[in-house]
Amino acid sequence: MKVNLLAHTQLNYKNSNFYDLPHEELVTDGQVVSLAAIRQCYSHKTALEVLKTESEKYFGDKGIESKRLFKQIVSSGHTSTLEHLNFTFAIEGVSRSLLAQLTRHRHMSFSVQSQRYVKFSSDSRSEGFDYVVPEKVEETRNTEPYLERTALDVYLEAMDYIQGAYDALIKRGIPQEDARAVLPNAAACNLVLTANLRTLLDFYSKRKPGAGAQHEITQLAEELKVRVIEVEPWTEEFFE
Known part of the structure; x- marks a missing residue:
């Protein structure tokens, strides 16, 4: 962030x-x-x-x-x-989950990076969607070293799978506005907030x-x- x-x-x-x-x-x-x-x-x-x-x-x-x-x-x-x-603030790299929470507050103005107009496929200028790793998930890097797959590993694998699904939809001609439906709440976005x-x-x-x-x-x-x-x-x- x-x-x-x-x-x-x-x-x-x-x-x-x-x-x-x-x-x-x-x-x-x-x-x-x-x-x-x-x-x-x-x-x-x-x-x-x-x-x-x-x-x-x-x-x-x-x-x-x-x-x-x-x-x-x-x-x-x-x-x-x-x-x-x-x-007025320029905010970078926050999750769509956070964005949803922001909209519960009144008297704020938002201009948010669009998942409809910005392509997030691996071969696009964005080089794929970025995402936020929740604190509790990130902590398992150190708290679950004895497990073959930590919660963080599971999380990162899920993000990779979603990227692959998004890429496959785009390659099949599905427009960005529909392909974005598979992107997670963790997907990062940039916004201007006043x-x-x-x-x-x-x-x-x-x-x-x-x-x-x-x-x-x-x-x-x-x-x-x-x-x-x-x-x-x-x-x-x-x-x-």
Whole structure:
């Protein structure tokens, strides 16, 4: 699995004269957008006026007031104000099983590598379908050395058999959209995923390590968390 952050919410710097940030290097674009959204709900001012007149209050003095405000918003459940922060990720090498679990979450946008239009035969440009080996299966490499065929051996043999079946169907003229029916849940795919901060916090709370989720999706949850924190460090405490 590989996760890269493609894009995230940034300010329109063409109109940067609408705010005057103290210690600007310590304030992220996401914090500014969040402040505008949060204070808009409670102020008679416009969002732009809020940024112009209240930035010093919230972001001055090491941002103590902004930290207090963001913590209050999350603890009170008024997290709709965090939906204005969006993140787009390029995700590589996750299973179709994980993809099915992802679709159970709301307010995410997906663009997924198609098994209908991409050919996965051994002689195609993809050189066959890739697949994910579940953690518990991989572990048998070391826990079942006394067996002639470990669970991992059985698993890998099954993947080879499926590849052969897919290849045979393609060679017989079966279109990819029908041949894909034999591909397993383990088949890997790549996708582009976009979600807002509120959705990502909710996703993490349900899929983080220790929450009872499957290992592969807990890995993804951790990767998404890391990528978000890299560009918006202030969000780290809300992923706990």
